[in-house]
Amino acid sequence: MLELRALHKTFHDPDGGHWVLADALDLVVERGQTVAVLGPSGSGKSTLLKMIAGLEAPDAGAIFFDGADLAGVPPERRGFALMFQDFALFPHLDVQDNVAFGLVEQGERRARARERARQMLAVFGLAAHAGHKVWKLSGGEQQRVALARALITAPRLLLLDEPFSALDAELRVGLREEFARRIAAAGITAVLVTHDETDARALAQRGFKLVAGRLQMLW
Ligand SMILES: Nc1ncnc2c1ncn2[C@@H]1O[C@H](COP(=O)(O)OP(=O)(O)OP(=O)(O)O)[C@@H](O)[C@H]1O
Ligand SMILES: [Mg+2]
Numbered sequence: 001m002l003e004l005r006a007l008h009k010t011f012h013d014p015d016g017g018h019w020v021l022a023d024a025l026d027l028v029v030e031r032g033q034t035v036a037v038l039g040p041s042g043s044g045k046s047t048l049l050k051m052i053a054g055l056e057a058p059d060a061g062a063i064f065f066d067g068a069d070l071a072g073v074p075p076e077r078r079g080f081a082l083m084f085q086d087f088a089l090f091p092h093l094d095v096q097d098n099v100a101f102g103l104v105e106q107g108e109r110r111a112r113a114r115e116r117a118r119q120m121l122a123v124f125g126l127a128a129h130a131g132h133k134v135w136k137l138s139g140g141e142q143q144r145v146a147l148a149r150a151l152i153t154a155p156r157l158l159l160l161d162e163p164f165s166a167l168d169a170e171l172r173v174g175l176r177e178e179f180a181r182r183i184a185a186a187g188i189t190a191v192l193v194t195h196d197e198t199d200a201r202a203l204a205q206r207g208f209k210l211v212a213g214r215l216q217m218l219w
Contacts, residue, residue: 007061023213036204045193081155088146
């Protein structure tokens with residue numbers, strides 16, 4: 001279970017302006033649940049995910065996972081997977097090595113990591129692409145590879161930042177259903193941020209809107 005308690009985060013710019021992105025923000029995500037956070041551009045969605053991932057520190061407040069306070073725990077020791085909208089894959093690696101990457105990071109031997117990556121790609125219907133450079137794949141295929149890479153490490157929490165925004169409308173429809181199915185099958189706890197309510201409703205059991213640094217419940 002993920003718990004955000006009274007998070008505060010404000011960015012100041014050199015001209016004296018500031019953006020309040022979190023203002024006593026609370027959120028609880030139960031184990032196995034997907035929660036969506038909606039909000040317009042600049043409302044602080046990506047910043048919220050970065051605080052959960054440990055890439056940005058909150059100004060105040062606390063983040064707990066399964067009861068443990070994550071303050072001071074570096075990103076690589078949180079056991080979370082973060083999937084960004086862009087730059088989701090390493091362009092210099094082939095598809096198989098992209099998927100194997102997290103396992104190698106976890107200390108798995110390369111040959112074994114590649115074998116598991118090929119199995120994962122088969123599950124995702126991407127086996128034929130294992131040896132391809134990632135830039136040869138379509139946008140939708142790239143996002144599926146990115147999800148395979150995130151799930152193969154069995155993360156405690158999956159963080160998704162606008163996973164479909166680079167895709168055209170038709171592709172999104174199929175992909176959001178596939179993602180919903182695969183995340184449910186993995187039984188994983190997830191936080192999705194997006195500006196697209198249809199994406200959010202397809203994936204998340206609960207949805208909130210980020211307004212002036214606080215979450216308003218939508219469903
Ligand atoms: N490290 C930083 N330093 C200063 N300002 C920042 C920093 N990171 C983000 N900001 C500012 O905070 C605001 C919120 O950024 P954030 O990326 O969280 O928004 P977002 O809701 O994800 O937007 P989008 O939908 O466009 O991705 C923006 O105005 C951004 O310029
Ligand atoms: Mg963003």
